[in-house]
Amino acid sequence: MSLLEAPGTQPAVEAADLATEALDLGYDGTRVVHALDLRLPPGRVTAIVGPNGCGKSTLLGALARVHGPQGGAVLLDGRDLATLRPRDAARRIGLLPQQADAPDGLTIRDLVRYGRHPHQGLLRQWSPEDAAAVHRALTAADLLELADRPLDTLSGGQRQRAWIAMVVAQETAVVLLDEPTSALDLGHQLEVLDLVHDLAAQGRTVVLVLHDLSTACRHADHLVAMCEGRVVAEGPPADVVTPGLVRELYGVESVVLRDPTSGTPVVCPVRRVGTR
Amino acid sequence: MTAAAARPAPPRPAAPPAPPGTWRLAHRDRSLLVDRRAATAAAVLAVLVAATVAVGLALGTASVPLNRTLPAAFGVGEARDVLLVQQLRLPRIAAGLAVGAALGVSGVLLQTLARNRLATPDTVGLNDGATAFATASVVAVSTSITPSAFALVGSATAAALALGLAGGAGRRGYRFLVVGLGVGAALGAVTQLMLARAPIDEANQAFPWSVGSLNSRSATSVTVLAVGLAVALPVAVVLGRRLRLLRLADAVVTGLGSRVARVRLAVIGTAVVTAGLAVATAGPLGLVALLAPEIARKAAGPRVVPVVGAALAGALVVLLADLLGRTVAAPLELPAGLVTAVVGGPYLLWLLLTTRTRRMP
Numbered sequence: 001m002s003l004l005e006a007p008g009t010q011p012a013v014e015a016a017d018l019a020t021e022a023l024d025l026g027y028d029g030t031r032v033v034h035a036l037d038l039r040l041p042p043g044r045v046t047a048i049v050g051p052n053g054c055g056k057s058t059l060l061g062a063l064a065r066v067h068g069p070q071g072g073a074v075l076l077d078g079r080d081l082a083t084l085r086p087r088d089a090a091r092r093i094g095l096l097p098q099q100a101d102a103p104d105g106l107t108i109r110d111l112v113r114y115g116r117h118p119h120q121g122l123l124r125q126w127s128p129e130d131a132a133a134v135h136r137a138l139t140a141a142d143l144l145e146l147a148d149r150p151l152d153t154l155s156g157g158q159r160q161r162a163w164i165a166m167v168v169a170q171e172t173a174v175v176l177l178d179e180p181t182s183a184l185d186l187g188h189q190l191e192v193l194d195l196v197h198d199l200a201a202q203g204r205t206v207v208l209v210l211h212d213l214s215t216a217c218r219h220a221d222h223l224v225a226m227c228e229g230r231v232v233a234e235g236p237p238a239d240v241v242t243p244g245l246v247r248e249l250y251g252v253e254s255v256v257l258r259d260p261t262s263g264t265p266v267v268c269p270v271r272r273v274g275t276r
Numbered sequence: 277m278t279a280a281a282a283r284p285a286p287p288r289p290a291a292p293p294a295p296p297g298t299w300r301l302a303h304r305d306r307s308l309l310v311d312r313r314a315a316t317a318a319a320v321l322a323v324l325v326a327a328t329v330a331v332g333l334a335l336g337t338a339s340v341p342l343n344r345t346l347p348a349a350f351g352v353g354e355a356r357d358v359l360l361v362q363q364l365r366l367p368r369i370a371a372g373l374a375v376g377a378a379l380g381v382s383g384v385l386l387q388t389l390a391r392n393r394l395a396t397p398d399t400v401g402l403n404d405g406a407t408a409f410a411t412a413s414v415v416a417v418s419t420s421i422t423p424s425a426f427a428l429v430g431s432a433t434a435a436a437l438a439l440g441l442a443g444g445a446g447r448r449g450y451r452f453l454v455v456g457l458g459v460g461a462a463l464g465a466v467t468q469l470m471l472a473r474a475p476i477d478e479a480n481q482a483f484p485w486s487v488g489s490l491n492s493r494s495a496t497s498v499t500v501l502a503v504g505l506a507v508a509l510p511v512a513v514v515l516g517r518r519l520r521l522l523r524l525a526d527a528v529v530t531g532l533g534s535r536v537a538r539v540r541l542a543v544i545g546t547a548v549v550t551a552g553l554a555v556a557t558a559g560p561l562g563l564v565a566l567l568a569p570e571i572a573r574k575a576a577g578p579r580v581v582p583v584v585g586a587a588l589a590g591a592l593v594v595l596l597a598d599l600l601g602r603t604v605a606a607p608l609e610l611p612a613g614l615v616t617a618v619v620g621g622p623y624l625l626w627l628l629l630t631t632r633t634r635r636m637p
Contacts, residue, residue, distance in 0.1 A: 066527045090533025097527035105578030109295060117521060118533035122514065123306040131292030148296055170532070 015042040016173035024071035032058045033229040045206045047220030055229040056209045064095035090118035094172035108162045109147040115169030137169035157188025174205045193219045217264040241265040317575035321588035328595045371498045373591045378554035380590020381512045382547040383565025388519045396565035397551035401460025405434025406555035408463040414482040415474035424497040427556030435548045488561035488613020501553040516583035561613045563620025
């Protein structure tokens with residue numbers, strides 16, 4: 001049976017251990033992240049939360065080699081990420097940054113095919129594995145029927161799913177998504193987050209940067225709360241999220257309730273207290 | 277019989293379906309994808325170029341019937357035909373082909389890199405640098421080094437100045453483009469200064485480099501250009517595949533394992549070489565590098581960066597401009613650069629006035 005006859009076949013994903021060691025990040029003299037030691041649980045969904053400008057996106061970018069560390073290192077299975085060839089690293093770690101845009105006229109399938117780039121070469125432009133991976137990614141994102149539609153004719157949720165499908169087609173052990181649900185309505189948010197759950201269920205390590213604390217609690221196994229470039233709390237959402245943390249992160253007094261369906265924390269802001 | 281020989285070879289997976297709109301050429305583990313629309317577009321452009329070459333060889337102050345042109349190009353037929361076609365017109369048309377192709381390639385590479393249709397070797401200063409140095413080699417410095425070498429050094433100098441002042445190619449090459457604009461203006465002024473101060477004979481000799489014409493090419497510069505193109509075109513085709521990816525955001529491209537900075541420098545390097553050699557041969561033929569990629573993109577569709585298409589379209593534009601220049605006002609000859617400027621100017625204006633804030637190209 002060929003891979004193509006079984007679109008649901010799970011890709012073989014080896015679990016990857018991604019960690020940072022005394023990681024310093026910054027731009028032109030400004031230090032954004034300070035001496036960060038972090039380990040991302042393999043095969044789980046980790047959400048990074050924190051106020052604007054706390055270094056969440058910078059950290060995510062560093063995990064995907066978009067910017068190099070000013071000190072310390074990102075370790076993939078114990079090896080310094082900077083010593084890997086870019087192509088090899090891209091076969092293990094996939095990134096969807098914020099504000100991704102594509103040239104006009106590309107179809108969903110064209111975009112998803114880009115995800116195969118690290119697996120391709122000058123004389124290996126379309127292998128059976130590529131075809132199978134693109135098919136699986138389109139299936140996972142529920143975009144098979146729309147695959148040949150141009151991106152600019154899609155709704156925001158569909159377009160976001162197409163971008164995630166591109167990263168899925170990369171078939172990496174680590175998937176990094178920067179605010180994948182911002183600018184989406186509730187239904188489309190859930191579509192995307194369900195897809196995120198499926199990725200983790202396949203054994204991938206998923207790291208999300210999320211804006212909304214309650215969404216993060218509901219959908220992540222592991223929460224990393226950052227403030228001013230440091231990790232202030234880390235662990236399962238139910239253990240970590242308290243009114244004290246919300247005050248520390250956002251300067252907001254709040255009541256933390258339990259979600260009646262999932263039992264995860266829900267944050268109800270009361271008022272600003274101006275500690276920040 | 278060894279165990280290895282006894283074991284049947286693992287079945288090779290069946291050939292995967294090629295993505296829509298492509299042909300897959302495969303041999304064992306190797307595979308190439310050819311975009312159907314881009315390949316068809318290139319074929320059509322090639323036919324148009326061939327037709328223009330044929331007409332260009334036949335027409336002129338003294339025309340040769342088309343059926344006698346082709347034999348004459350190979351030295352067969354009446355002595356008069358052979359002289360006109362093979363000795364006088366063929367070298368000029370060969371030069372036009374090469375110059376147009378080089379400018380087209382340079383243009384499509386820079387436009388895609390900058391995601392901006394206005395980014396061409398004319399606008400980022402490469403042509404101005406080449407022109408200034410080529411002019412200097414004629415009017416100011418007395419040397420036996422050919423204008424080709426000087427023009428190449430000139431366009432490289434312009435690029436190096438722009439890169440140095442901009443602090444690298446930068447994000448999406450924007451800074452490079454803006455600084456290049458300034459460097460180009462400065463070098464253009466240097467050219468004017470040299471022409472103004474030079475003795476009239478030398479200024480006349482250097483004049484072609486300020487308009488762009490196929491009339492005054494030197495045989496050496498055409499040869500150098502041909503050799504340069506033979507190297508640069510395959511490089512550009514490979515870079516074109518990389519550039520498809522670079523049309524996405526830098527962070528996406530890095531995440532997909534491409535070395536953005538390295539590709540960007542290679543692209544600028546190739547654009548410098550092609551533009552420099554073209555200018556050395558025919559001077560700064562205005563707007564060819566703007567028009568050619570535009571024609572190629574329209575024809576080849578959004579999936580690809582049409583390097584071959586732009587080369588062919590560039591050749592077509594230059595050959596048509598030269599043909600028009602030779603025939604419209606005959607026996608007076610208009611420089612091809614004047615024709616491209618007359619045709620391209622309004623187009624540039626239209627582009628500036630209608631460009632929406634959309635992702636380009």
